[in-house]
Amino acid sequence: MRIACLHTVDSNAAVFEAARPPGASLRHVVRADLLSVAEGAGGLTPAIRDETRALLAGLAAEADAVLLTCSTLGPSADGLALRVDAALAAATATAPGPRLVLYAVATTEAPTRALFAVHGADFEMRLVPDAWDAFRAGDLPGYHARVAEAADAGFAEGYATVALAQASMAGAAALCRRGLPLTSPAAALAALLSRPGTPRG
Numbered sequence: 001m002r003i004a005c006l007h008t009v010d011s012n013a014a015v016f017e018a019a020r021p022p023g024a025s026l027r028h029v030v031r032a033d034l035l036s037v038a039e040g041a042g043g044l045t046p047a048i049r050d051e052t053r054a055l056l057a058g059l060a061a062e063a064d065a066v067l068l069t070c071s072t073l074g075p076s077a078d079g080l081a082l083r084v085d086a087a088l089a090a091a092t093a094t095a096p097g098p099r100l101v102l103y104a105v106a107t108t109e110a111p112t113r114a115l116f117a118v119h120g121a122d123f124e125m126r127l128v129p130d131a132w133d134a135f136r137a138g139d140l141p142g143y144h145a146r147v148a149e150a151a152d153a154g155f156a157e158g159y160a161t162v163a164l165a166q167a168s169m170a171g172a173a174a175l176c177r178r179g180l181p182l183t184s185p186a187a188a189l190a191a192l193l194s195r196p197g198t199p200r201g
Helices: 012-019 032-041 046-060 084-093 106-118 131-136 140-157 167-175 184-193
Strands: 002-007 025-030 065-068 099-103 123-127 161-164
Touching: 002 012, 002 046, 012 025, 012 167, 012 184, 025 046, 032 046, 032 106, 046 065, 065 184, 084 106, 084 161, 084 184, 099 106, 099 140, 106 123, 131 140, 140 161, 140 167, 161 167, 167 184
Parallel strands: 002 025, 002 065, 099 123, 099 161
Antiparallel strands: none
């Protein structure tokens, strides 16, 4: 199965390669500028949405499936790609409650909240303090440590399920000690491979 991934951070390519199942090949396209402009604008704008959709349409012409891995740009995917956070929302909705959804960048909050609500999940959302600053500074270990600390705090508070809303957060799961959070790369790839008629080679 040929899967094209549109990322807005370089490190997400490695995250999805680590989660890649047998029989799937991944093509990675990174457009960090789209997230940078969205952050500067305070969120997704019509112009960014249109540019993202054009990119997704081009990728769809050359792949069996397309993944949009950026939560901020997520609403651009409609009809063109699978939002990885949509797969995560679906998995979270069927997981045990109570549920906590963690996110690291402010522009992700609104689209993530709307998406999880559509999937019927009863959840609380929480920003991981200072995590995105660490990521932007190139401190990936520090970023994942902050996310893992927040996830463990959630489990300690009694949340049965903790979901990591952004794909870039997935590396924190291995650092957690009180439970295993749900991550969007694993959820999205599993969702693709479970579709009827999915190519296996």
